[in-house]
Amino acid sequence: MFCLRNYWSPAFASVKEGPVRHHIKFNCVVVCGARGPRPRYPRVWKTRKKIGTISKSQKLVECIKGLSNVKEEVYGALDSFVAWELEFPLIVVKKALKKLEDEKEWKRIIQVIKWMFNKGQGKTMGSYYTLLNALIEDGRIEEAEELFRMVFSRYMEGLPRTFFMRIISFYYSAGEHDKMFEIFADMEELGVRPDGSIIRMLGDVFQKIEMMDKYEKLKKKYPPPKWEYRYIKGKRIRIRVYPDSKTEETAKGDHDNDELGEVESIQLDNELEEEASSGLDRSVLDDATCGDLEYI
Numbered sequence: 332m333f334c335l336r337n338y339w340s341p342a343f344a345s346v347k348e349g350p351v352r353h354h355i356k357f358n359c360v361v362v363c364g365a366r367g368p369r370p371r372y373p374r375v376w377k378t379r380k381k382i383g384t385i386s387k388s389q390k391l392v393e394c395i396k397g398l399s400n401v402k403e404e405v406y407g408a409l410d411s412f413v414a415w416e417l418e419f420p421l422i423v424v425k426k427a428l429k430k431l432e433d434e435k436e437w438k439r440i441i442q443v444i445k446w447m448f449n450k451g452q453g454k455t456m457g458s459y460y461t462l463l464n465a466l467i468e469d470g471r472i473e474e475a476e477e478l479f480r481m482v483f484s485r486y487m488e489g490l491p492r493t494f495f496m497r498i499i500s501f502y503y504s505a506g507e508h509d510k511m512f513e514i515f516a517d518m519e520e521l522g523v524r525p526d527g528s529i530i531r532m533l534g535d536v537f538q539k540i541e542m543m544d545k546y547e548k549l550k551k552k553y554p555p556p557k558w559e560y561r562y563i564k565g566k567r568i569r570i571r572v573y574p575d576s577k578t579e580e581t582a583k584g585d586h587d588n589d590e591l592g593e594v595e596s597i598q599l600d601n602e603l604e605e606e607a608s609s610g611l612d613r614s615v616l617d618d619a620t621c622g623d624l625e626y627i
Contacts (some may be wrong), residue, residue, distance in 0.1 A: 388426035395439055405442045419452045428461060437469040456491055463494065467501050475501075488521065496526055503532040511536065525553060 394412055398404050413420060424447055431440050444462045447453045459482050466475035479498050483490055495518050502511045515533060518525055525533075530553050537546035559572045 384420075384422050384426055387420065387423045388430060391423060391427040392430050395443070396436070400438060400442075402442070405439075406446050409443070409446050419450060421453055424453065425457075428458075432461065432465075435468070437465040440465040441469065441471075456486075460491075460493060460497070464497060467497070472505075483517070490521075490523075492518075492523055492526060495523065496529060499529055499532060503536070508536050508540065527555065530555075 391409075391412055394408055395405055398408060424443065428440055428443060431443070440461060444453075444458055444465070447458070459478070463475055463478055463482075466472075466478060475498075479494065482494065495514055499511055499514050502508070502514070511533065515525065515529070518529075530549065533549060534546055537543070537549065556572055558569055561568050561570055
């Protein structure tokens with residue numbers, strides 16, 4: 332038998348000992364200890380661009396904007412839009428509602444929210460408030476009152492103050508003073524502190540109907556706040572509030588008022604300088620001083 336166990340040839344002498352070098356170069360190489368380098372190709376299923384919620388919400392708005400006000404047509408378009416979704420696109424619908432609210436499409440907002448409620452989705456305080464505002468703006472007063480009574484009876488102790496503010500402001504603009512007083516009585520019974528705008532509206536109504544005793548009691552029970560918080564570029568600033576109505580102490584004369592105004596401006600500058608030390612820009616503080624300070 333032919334055997335090359337101890338055979339040596341000069342042809343084998345040209346081969347140098349050491350690691351084997353590969354002359355093929357790849358852009359993206361993963362070195363494998365057993366088999367050397369191999370190319371890493373891009374994965375096709377990760378190269379597709381994902382559609383974000385903003386573009387989806389825009390498509391939803393465009394899908395229902397050109398339709399008529401027929402309920403079946405709008406609901407059918409919405410059903411076909413979410414037909415292939417694994418889960419209900421709640422974020423997409425909420426962003427679409429925000430866009431419709433900016434464009435003041437109140438009828439579309441009502442249709443979309445009612446369709447979402449029929450699906451059993453999105454029954455939150457924000458959705459109820461958006462629906463209430465849309466019903467009031469669209470002039471559907473009976474439905475708005477029915478919705479407020481339903482939400483009030485269901486979430487009596489946890490109802491946000493914004494619902495009371497919206498319904499009282501509507502009754503104030505409509506001139507329905509008795510309903511204003513009923514809502515305000517419910518607020519006091521539940522322990523919800525009224526906002527400054529509610530106090531101003533109630534005070535105007537008491538002055539119109541010449542109920543000065545109740546007006547004085549209201550002002551005594553809910554005096555205007557001395558401080559307010561403003562959000563400037565995402566930072567919370569505490570600013571002193573100066574009401575428009577002058578008290579007897581500050582109305583002694585023009586000279587005293589000028590001195591008081593100078594003292595107040597110095598105090599405001601000192602407050603803003605203190606906030607400047609916490610990291611706010613001077614331009615932001617100048618914007619705060621130029622704004623009108625009204626108590627909420």
